[in-house]
Amino acid sequence: MFREDYDAMILNRIEKSFDSIMPIGSVIAWLSAIMVYFSAISNRFVVYNSIVGIIFLIVSLIKKKVTIELKIVITISVPIIMGVLSFLDGGFGSAGLSLLMISNIMAVLLLSKENSRAVGFFSLVIFIGLFIFYRYNGLKVSIHADSSLWAIQFLVFFLYIFILHTVVYSIRGYLLENIKSLENSIIRIEELAYYDQLTGLINEYKFKEELEKVKDKNHEGFLVMFNVNNLGVINSIYGDSMGDDVLYNIAKNFDGERKPEELLSRISGNEFSIWIPCDGEEYFYERVDDYQENFKNNFNIPKLSNKIQFKASYVRHEKSHNIDETYRKARLALTHAKVREGVEKVYYDNELDMMFRHEYRLKETVEKYLDNSSFTIHYQPKISCYTGRISGVEALARINDDHLGQISPIEFVNMIEKMNQSVDFGKIIISKVLNDYYKIIDKYGKDTSVSINISPSHFISEGFSKFLLESTKKYNVPNEKIIIELTEEVAINNFDKVIQVMSELRAKGIRISLDDFGSGYSSLNYLSKLIIDEVKIDKAFVSQIGNNDRIDIMIKTIVNLSKQYGLSVVAEGVETSDQYDKLNEIGCDEIQGYYFFKPESL
Numbered sequence: 001m002f003r004e005d006y007d008a009m010i011l012n013r014i015e016k017s018f019d020s021i022m023p024i025g026s027v028i029a030w031l032s033a034i035m036v037y038f039s040a041i042s043n044r045f046v047v048y049n050s051i052v053g054i055i056f057l058i059v060s061l062i063k064k065k066v067t068i069e070l071k072i073v074i075t076i077s078v079p080i081i082m083g084v085l086s087f088l089d090g091g092f093g094s095a096g097l098s099l100l101m102i103s104n105i106m107a108v109l110l111l112s113k114e115n116s117r118a119v120g121f122f123s124l125v126i127f128i129g130l131f132i133f134y135r136y137n138g139l140k141v142s143i144h145a146d147s148s149l150w151a152i153q154f155l156v157f158f159l160y161i162f163i164l165h166t167v168v169y170s171i172r173g174y175l176l177e178n179i180k181s182l183e184n185s186i187i188r189i190e191e192l193a194y195y196d197q198l199t200g201l202i203n204e205y206k207f208k209e210e211l212e213k214v215k216d217k218n219h220e221g222f223l224v225m226f227n228v229n230n231l232g233v234i235n236s237i238y239g240d241s242m243g244d245d246v247l248y249n250i251a252k253n254f255d256g257e258r259k260p261e262e263l264l265s266r267i268s269g270n271e272f273s274i275w276i277p278c279d280g281e282e283y284f285y286e287r288v289d290d291y292q293e294n295f296k297n298n299f300n301i302p303k304l305s306n307k308i309q310f311k312a313s314y315v316r317h318e319k320s321h322n323i324d325e326t327y328r329k330a331r332l333a334l335t336h337a338k339v340r341e342g343v344e345k346v347y348y349d350n351e352l353d354m355m356f357r358h359e360y361r362l363k364e365t366v367e368k369y370l371d372n373s374s375f376t377i378h379y380q381p382k383i384s385c386y387t388g389r390i391s392g393v394e395a396l397a398r399i400n401d402d403h404l405g406q407i408s409p410i411e412f413v414n415m416i417e418k419m420n421q422s423v424d425f426g427k428i429i430i431s432k433v434l435n436d437y438y439k440i441i442d443k444y445g446k447d448t449s450v451s452i453n454i455s456p457s458h459f460i461s462e463g464f465s466k467f468l469l470e471s472t473k474k475y476n477v478p479n480e481k482i483i484i485e486l487t488e489e490v491a492i493n494n495f496d497k498v499i500q501v502m503s504e505l506r507a508k509g510i511r512i513s514l515d516d517f518g519s520g521y522s523s524l525n526y527l528s529k530l531i532i533d534e535v536k537i538d539k540a541f542v543s544q545i546g547n548n549d550r551i552d553i554m555i556k557t558i559v560n561l562s563k564q565y566g567l568s569v570v571a572e573g574v575e576t577s578d579q580y581d582k583l584n585e586i587g588c589d590e591i592q593g594y595y596f597f598k599p600e601s602l
Helices: 002-037 044-061 068-093 096-110 113-137 147-194 204-216 231-238 240-257 281-298 323-339 350-372 409-418 422-444 464-474 495-507 523-529 549-564 577-586
Strands: 221-228 263-268 271-277 310-317 345-347 376-384 390-401 405-407 449-453 482-487 511-517 534-537 568-572 590-592
Touching: 002 044, 002 068, 044 068, 068 096, 068 113, 096 113, 096 147, 113 147, 147 204, 204 263, 204 271, 204 323, 221 231, 221 240, 221 281, 221 323, 231 240, 240 263, 240 271, 240 281, 271 281, 281 310, 310 323, 323 345, 323 350, 350 390, 350 409, 350 422, 376 422, 390 409, 390 422, 390 590, 405 409, 409 422, 422 449, 422 464, 449 511, 464 482, 464 495, 495 511, 534 549, 549 568, 549 577, 577 590
Parallel strands: 310 345, 390 449, 449 482, 482 511, 511 534, 534 568, 568 590
Antiparallel strands: 221 271, 221 310, 263 271, 376 390, 376 590, 390 405
16 A cells, blocks of 8 residues: 555656656657758658657647646657667667667656566567567568577666666665655654553644644634543552553543544543534533543443542633633633532633632732732731730731732732742741841830741741741841741641751740641640640631530630640630630630731831
């Protein structure tokens, strides 16, 4: 099949050459006719050459109507005919043998192996036929004088044809092998470049390339992206090979349901994408149901058949839309779906678009504040239940942007975590707070302690202790006046590192507070393991005190247990006198909340 393709390719390439060969051949034929006219050669060849010139001229004029095959037949036949005529007139002293050789050269170059051999065989038959004609018709020509010359010339001609075919087709075979090898390499490269090796589906690059054709054709449709949400868990429990089997089965099932006009791609490790062309939602939802039903009925890993969890997003693409923008929206919606608990699929609508635009503006704003270290710090005092006086303050970072206004700390801190900038942010806040220390004690009293919230990732980062201790020294702040507040999340990962850092800081006089106590996991268990000085009862519990007997019992338990471990107890989020009285009665050491003070700048 490849040789046939090669022959077709050769024909296609040389067809353009023939359009210039024919007029040139016509000119040469006419020039030959003129030269023969003024030579001793028979005037018959003036006629012969003139006829050849006319044939070539006609073919040149109607070249678009003449097939390449006919052009080749004419080009090969003319030298044979002229060779025979020349031989009849002049024998071996003529150009006849040379013309036959030329026709065989063209046959080998232009025809298939079988056809060129046929021309060679036909040329030998002509040679033998000429010998018989001269031998038995008694024509008086020079060649008739020596029959042995016929035999020698025949052997030379036969050897010429044999060598010509052997050499040319050996070279041609070598070229074919190299072309075939190159073709296989190109196919393999294309497979690696455009196809996923595990599933056989097109990859993201090819998928986007195909979507460009959708844009060119102004098609409407829906772009769906989905991922195997719990593939990591499957890999951990059953091994990576099982995870690969899952991906392969998903691809096989979805590809089996896919219609020719739809596109299916594995765009990353556990993510797939489907393009469904249509102009109505009803048909789209039917197709989605078909895919789900096919998967449910044909997924053939029994022990995992009910354990595969998908997160999906979809966005509608209209003719006026940009396909790149549609793809970006589907990607954003999938990212949003993956972080939302209990949500299986997300449709990209105007509301989601507004949310993403806000998130993008928030990210830009946070980046600006990080670059310029322009966060402001507000301080909320803590009141001692024993003296009724301010015993400390908690430093709280704030953003009040010209465009976005007052941004919730929860919102911008979460963004900082997403950006993996918690360390830089923490360093900025520590430096600002320590720089404010002497303003703080001027305003609230010399015995005032300062609490600084530190993210878990910053706390266990390389060099945190060193930075903090060098900073207190730099700003001449007593270590005993600094309290580092951590949430219970700090104890979930790298527990040994947490204990190490806590030990280093407490050895230098810095105190550790466990913030939002009671809102995490196994809170009471942490009291016996973490090296801390203070516990802060979460606002969610404080707000229910006096109204919920179970909450009252829990807070009493926390306070009593903390006292047994020698820990101070701070209740945060206190907003009413009843809450304050109850907490004071239970035995809290300090109170923090709007009942006394709101956070304020210095």
